[in-house]
Amino acid sequence: MTGFGKHTALYADKKITTTIKSLNSKQLDLSTRLSSRYRDRELPLRALVAAEIERGKVDFNLLLEDSGNSDATAQVFNTQKMAYYFSQLKSFGEQMGVAVPAGGWFEQILRMPGVVQAEEDQSEEIPDEEWNIVIEACTKALAQLTDFRRQEGAMLEQVFKDKITNISALLLEIEHYEPERVQRIKERIEENLSKVSEKDYDKNRFEQEMIYYIEKLDINEEKHRLRNHLSYFLETLQGEAGQGKKLSFIAQEIGREINTLGSKSNHVEMQQIVVRMKDELEQIKEQVLNVL
Known part of the structure; x- marks a missing residue:
């Protein structure tokens, strides 16, 4: 998930600037660029960032400059x-x-x-007061980044809800065509049967084939499972943090049922609706990658 945070603090004649930005990634990929004065403190700084950010491609910069309130830097x-x-x-x-x-x-x-080069204080010991200011600057920059990501998360949540609602509405549209679809299938079968004499086929075998054919075209089970998956997606969306992978799995199951609907429908208008469902689902799959 994308995000950006920046904070500048002053200590004595120094200006301490922290910037942090993140892009989407499946795990935490943290790169740092630190002023040489703080380079030996890299591990605690990385731990500070990792404690706040679970995953993402993160660039963390901590720079030290002359504040401009003192004589020119030697x-x-x-x-x-x-x-x-x-x-x-x-x-x-x-x-x-x-x-x-x-x-x-x-x-x-x-x-x-x-x-x-600009002369920089290379003393081994960093005063506690200075280090506390550094940590505060980093913490505030991280807070800005977190707020940024929360805002994006809220927008993503609304996108998911809208897309799930659209798929549910399209599923209702499919039901409008089902009586017509069944009637067409019935007429087609009757028309073909009228051309065949009873002597030309085995009645028991015919009944078995008809049952198989009807079951093959029946989409009630797929509709039921699709409704359950849509509800489960929204339920998971409202659950605890760290549900990104789970939402991705549910989206795959939704796609499986939509594909089966398309293959079973045998009806032009219904297949067009299925294409629209797939379009809505594809947008969900693209955005779910940004969820932790």
Whole structure:
């Protein structure tokens, strides 16, 4: 299920920004992007997110910036990267016969990514007050995401109810055509029988075949099971959390009964109604993937 949450908090001269977004997924797939100051706290942060979100493809970001309320953040050189770039440039220049620029490679090295960085507090210990603010920011961002997902869940619930109602209404439409359907079948049988002499067939065998034929075309049992499945879907929808898989299974059973109705109906208008039922059900199947 999709969702988004963001919260920004201030601590001293720092701005702590937490963003979290989620997309639908069958299990929890959590990726994190943390400021280097909080990188060693990744495990408790992941546990915090996992405790709130059961599943979804989740991107969690925790960034630390200068709040703008203090002097400009000092810039520092990453001497390890500078030494690496110098070694590479020098070796490549020698191999390719490229002359060393006036002033050496210093100007080129300064343009390399990661050479000049904002100085960040790298102290090992994070004060409790700061960490509490971080946790609060994460919690509020998660709360926003949860509210977002609840709103989407409420919309999905209404979609499911509407689709189930539409299928139920279509099932009633099918019943309107049943007397006509039975009459057509009866007339067809009588017409064919009028062309056949009693001497040409075994009466007992004929009765057995007729019973089999009538049972094969009877859809009362399918209608009864379909009504039960529709009711059970709505009942499950109102139940406890974590019913996504169960709703998916019920939707499969609904589809099975609809398919059987279509194959047994032997009536153009009824088959058209079955197609409309399938369309409604397909929309349920698409959306039920977003339910936990």
